[in-house]
Amino acid sequence: MPHPARPTVTLHDVAAAAGVSLATASRVLGGSSRTVAPEYARKVLAAASELRYTADVSARAMRRRSDAIALVADDLTTPSIGIVVAAMERQARTVDAFVSVSSTRGTPERQLETVRTLCAFRPRALVLTSSRIEAAALGGRLLAELLDYERQGGRVVIFGDTDLPFDAISIDNHASARFMGAHVAGTGHRRVVILAGSRDRANVSARATGFAEGLAAGGVAESAVRIVNCEVSRQGGYDAAARLIAAGLGETDAIVCANDVIAIGALSACRALGIDVPGRVSVTGFDDIQLAIDVTPRLTTVALPLAEIGAESIRLALAAGAPGQSDPALPVGTVSAAPTGGGAIRELVRGTLVVRDSCASHAR
Incomplete structure (x- = not known):
């Protein structure tokens, strides 16, 4: 059985119970800069507590800007x-x-x-x-x-x-991602899959382009870079990596992910399906969230402040x-x-x- 609604207590009720004017009660409870005598302030606060008065925040917002x-x-x-x-x-x-x-x-x-x-x-x-x-x-x-x-x-x-x-x-997602692409290329990787997230997300799309440019600058052939879109989530990374593994990794030696959450999902798929990271394939992320250092192996990533x-x-x-x-x-x-x-x-x-x-x- 629902409880009956508590009667609404107004500022008028508080002022009457405290024996002060409405203006005085308003100054005490409304955060006014005007000074109120201490004994009146105590009476108003006591009455408000006794009556369980709650200020009407929306009405106050109409009168002045909130904090x-x-x-x-x-x-x-x-x-x-x-x-x-x-x-x-x-x-x-x-x-x-x-x-x-x-x-x-x-x-x-x-x-x-x-x-x-x-x-x-x-x-x-x-x-x-x-x-x-x-x-x-x-x-x-x-x-x-x-x-x-x-x-x-x-x-x-x-x-x-x-x-x-x-x-x-x-x-600067594009330039930041180029750093990662150049690093992956510089460490000898030559067959790379980019888990790029969703096409409609501007930030991860810019990262995918930056990864590809960094890889190309480091000597990786354009034909050796494959871009795979996925949901921007741990599950999205897991599912995308699991599909890659099920289809056969072939010569793929690195999975570069548009953010750490996708990368953590990819790491989980590799672990579940017996793929050694980084022995068989390297995995990288982007963002440097706390989990990046809590997973095994610890995640190579791009740190954002x-x-x-x-x-x-x-x-x-x-x-x-x-x-x-x-x-x-x-x-x-x-x-x-x-x-x-x-x-x-x-x-x-x-x-x-x-x-x-x-x-x-x-x-x-």
């Missing part, structure tokens, strides 16, 4: 975005702000719907993270929504590739003044941080190669 920083992300289940969000929250707490998080599954329609909903609550700033956010998406409606929010005093920061006119941090990027996103979001006027503390690996022609800051972050046990030298 929330709203993060809009494609997918909250990946380890890499988990690192970013945790760093954002730590940085926000240093200024008594907090981070709320929403997922959009990476579709422009959900991004627009989520941004519209969040803007109604007047957050202090919006941070959008996606593999690609374009100004022309949905006929420019997302851009128009964000510009309107900014005109009302909000701040917008993008983490990802974008042509939107806001401060942004992006990863994800925690620094998360903290920097919040610093940009909380910067005073107009976009492009901040003085950012640049993340490790940043190769440029210059204002664009429109004044917005663009920070480009490049990864670093981390060599571990899963990639060994192979005889040419």
